Amino acid sequence: MAAQMVDIEAQSSFEQTSSIFNKVESPISLKFHEVVYTVTIKKQGWLNKMKNKSLEKQILKGITGMVLPGEMLAMLGPSGCGKTTLLTALGGRLSGKLNGTITYNGKPFSSIMKRYTGFVPQDDVLYPHLTVTETLIFTALLRLPKDLTSQEKVTHAEDVINQLRLTRCKNVIIGGPGLRGVSGGERKRVSIGQEMLINPSLLFLDEPTSGLDSTTAQRIVSTIRELARGGRTVVMTIHQPSSKLFYAFHKVLLLSEGNSLFFGKGSEVMSYFDSIGFSPSVAMNPSDFLLDLANGILSDDSSCSGQNEIKQKLVLAYKSNLANNLKAEVLEFDDHMTDVSEDKKPERWTTTWWQQVMVLLRRGVKERRHEFFSSLKIGQVIAVSFLTGLLWWQSETSHLQDQSGLLFFYTGFWGFFPLFQAIFTFPQERLMLCKERSSGMYRLSSYFVSRTLGDLPMEMVLPTLFCIITYYMAGLKPSFGSFMYALFALLLSVLVSQGLGLALGALVMDQKSATILGSVIMLSFTLAGGYYVQHVPDFISWIKFLSISQHTYKLLIGSQYERGQTYQCGGRTCLVTDFPAVNSVGLDGQVISIVMLVVMLVLYRVIAYLALMRIGVLKR
Numbered sequence: 135m136a137a138q139m140v141d142i143e144a145q146s147s148f149e150q151t152s153s154i155f156n157k158v159e160s161p162i163s164l165k166f167h168e169v170v171y172t173v174t175i176k177k178q179g180w181l182n183k184m185k186n187k188s189l190e191k192q193i194l195k196g197i198t199g200m201v202l203p204g205e206m207l208a209m210l211g212p213s214g215c216g217k218t219t220l221l222t223a224l225g226g227r228l229s230g231k232l233n234g235t236i237t238y239n240g241k242p243f244s245s246i247m248k249r250y251t252g253f254v255p256q257d258d259v260l261y262p263h264l265t266v267t268e269t270l271i272f273t274a275l276l277r278l279p280k281d282l283t284s285q286e287k288v289t290h291a292e293d294v295i296n297q298l299r300l301t302r303c304k305n306v307i308i309g310g311p312g313l314r315g316v317s318g319g320e321r322k323r324v325s326i327g328q329e330m331l332i333n334p335s336l337l338f339l340d341e342p343t344s345g346l347d348s349t350t351a352q353r354i355v356s357t358i359r360e361l362a363r364g365g366r367t368v369v370m371t372i373h374q375p376s377s378k379l380f381y382a383f384h385k386v387l388l389l390s391e392g393n394s395l396f397f398g399k400g401s402e403v404m405s406y407f408d409s410i411g412f413s414p415s416v417a418m419n420p421s422d423f424l425l426d427l428a429n430g431i432l433s434d435d436s437s438c439s440g441q442n443e444i445k446q447k448l449v450l451a452y453k454s455n456l457a458n459n460l461k462a463e464v465l466e467f468d469d470h471m472t473d474v475s476e477d478k479k480p481e482r483w484t485t486t487w488w489q490q491v492m493v494l495l496r497r498g499v500k501e502r503r504h505e506f507f508s509s510l511k512i513g514q515v516i517a518v519s520f521l522t523g524l525l526w527w528q529s530e531t532s533h534l535q536d537q538s539g540l541l542f543f544y545t546g547f548w549g550f551f552p553l554f555q556a557i558f559t560f561p562q563e564r565l566m567l568c569k570e571r572s573s574g575m576y577r578l579s580s581y582f583v584s585r586t587l588g589d590l591p592m593e594m595v596l597p598t599l600f601c602i603i604t605y606y607m608a609g610l611k612p613s614f615g616s617f618m619y620a621l622f623a624l625l626l627s628v629l630v631s632q633g634l635g636l637a638l639g640a641l642v643m644d645q646k647s648a649t650i651l652g653s654v655i656m657l658s659f660t661l662a663g664g665y666y667v668q669h670v671p672d673f674i675s676w677i678k679f680l681s682i683s684q685h686t687y688k689l690l691i692g693s694q695y696e697r698g699q700t701y702q703c704g705g706r707t708c709l710v711t712d713f714p715a716v717n718s719v720g721l722d723g724q725v726i727s728i729v730m731l732v733v734m735l736v737l738y739r740v741i742a743y744l745a746l747m748r749i750g751v752l753k754r
């Protein structure tokens with residue numbers, strides 16, 4: 135009986151601790167004082183491109199405020215007034231010229247603070263082919279501390295699914311452009327759920343209700359309010375909340391062109407504007423009225439006249455009526471209640487390097503399984519293999535021109551194909567990488583290893599299939615050793631080209647530019663490969679040492695022919711090494727070519743890694 139009681143208590147305590155609406159362990163007070171953000175915009179003269187003009191633009195012009203645990207602050211204002219910029223600054227993700235002070239329990243933002251912060255961006259960044267459950271479970275496995283077992287993490291994710299009312303769609307894929315998945319509201323709740331898993335003390339949400347119907351918006355805001363009730367500090371931007379939603383917020387910050395027009399309790403906003411002579415002539419939704427004001431429009435006047443004067447008047451009214459009291463209140467408030475970074479000192483990473491690699495590998499395989507088994511890709515390679523095999527059907531050494539042509543085709547096809555597959559890898563994943571690295575989810579090295587290893591089996595299977603089909607159909611040297619050497623050369627070349635693609639993608643981070651750059655580089659390597667041109671002028675002959683094609687071609691030639699080997703040429707016996715397309719690369723220096731390819735294999739990946747470090751963290 136006693137044991138049963140203990141069991142029940144343990145279960146109910148687990149249910150309590152696993153509830154996302156539970157009280158937070160480390161409440162955080164957020165204060166921001168006179169926040170100014172300036173960007174430098176470069177203007178290039180059209181006529182005189184050398185004359186680069188740059189001009190400074192102030193996006194935030196001294197914003198002050200304070201949000202306490204349990205409170206929900208809504209930032210309102212017209213499009214472009216600086217809401218997202220301020221939210222990003224408060225979330226510790228804004229780089230550049232940021233002045234003023236932002237403190238979290240009296241301390242500046244630190245990497246430890248990332249662990250207490252949830253940030254839901256305006257555009258949901260989710261993998262389209264994962265289901266709701268998979269998305270949340272993988273996030274739980276990566277973000278929850280290592281002292282929880284995998285089963286506990288899964289239970290936690292399921293708990294979030296239930297509490298965010300996602301049960302109905304838990305096995306539906308997220309979806310994306312051209313791929314039917316969950317609805318917009320459900321997607322938003324998945325994004326919120328990802329942040330809720332870590333039970334954040336601070337929660338930032340950028341327009342969590344945009345594009346949703348009012349009932350769904352209402353539901354999302356009440357969920358967030360419930361989260362705030364657990365002692366979380368919640369800040370969100372919102373466009374045009376309904377009256378019902380508006381009064382759900384504890385505090386409201388109204389912005390106009392980077393200026394504050396109001397900061398205070400939502401319930402006091404209408405009486406404040408009334409006191410300075412602005413009140414709606416007819417009963418209207420407070421947020422509509424506030425947006426009109428922030429645009430300089432009075433409710434009974436839809437004309438555009440005097441908008442700037444009205445805005446100026448409102449800014450001055452804020453400065454003389456509210457700003458000083460607010461600043462004094464913010465400065466005087468004692469927020470050194472709990473220093474999370476001192477007391478709890480959590481580790482930098484919640485999971486080990488190895489755990490991160492394994493989870494990321496599993497997630498990658500699930501997300502890209504449709505690509506691995508793409509019948510189009512496999513069909514393409516098989517079709518090219520059989521066509522090649524038929525064209526070179528049982529070729530003989532006496533047809534040296536044909537055989538060397540086939541070997542050079544190997545280098546070309548397996549140079550371009552993996553390059554263009556790899557070039558898209560990082561540009562396509564950029565947003566996800568930025569989002570997850572910004573929340574300190576995993577190390578860049580674990581992501582890099584899992585991303586480059588995950589695709590490897592398929593990258594190896596296709597060229598192997600190609601080599602088996604064409605090698606024997608084309609009647610190349612039948613010994614097993616020669617076949618294995620040719621296969622080794624081909625696979626090495628695939629890995630190097632893949633590395634080059636990864637590096638270009640990571641350096642340029644734009645699919646179109648990387649593709650153009652990749653094709654120019656690969657074309658130069660192919661031209662310098664030793665097949666098309668044998669008499670390369672000295673001043674440019676260095677290019678062949680960098681050419682993946684040249685080294686691979688040399689190894690492939692080495693797999694088929696030996697020194698002193700002859701062939702029948704026009705009724706005579708000629709040396710294979712005298713044939714121009716063989717002579718240009720020669721049979722010597724096989725080891726040097728292998729070393730060069732191995733060096734390139736490592737070097738290109740190091741370049742890709744270093745390039746990714748630049749964009750590791752999401753900054754505006």
Ligand SMILES: Nc1ncnc2c1ncn2[C@@H]1O[C@H](COP(=O)(O)OP(=O)(O)OP(=O)(O)O)[C@@H](O)[C@H]1O
Nearest residue numbers: 173175193211212213214215216217218219220754
């Ligand atoms: N890095 C930057 N360089 C130049 N301009 C910038 C930069 N960041 C923001 N801006 C400009 O600052 C202004 C405020 O942008 P922000 O995204 O914060 O507005 P917003 O209020 O969130 O708008 P919306 O409601 O449309 O999302 C905009 O005019 C934007 O173009």
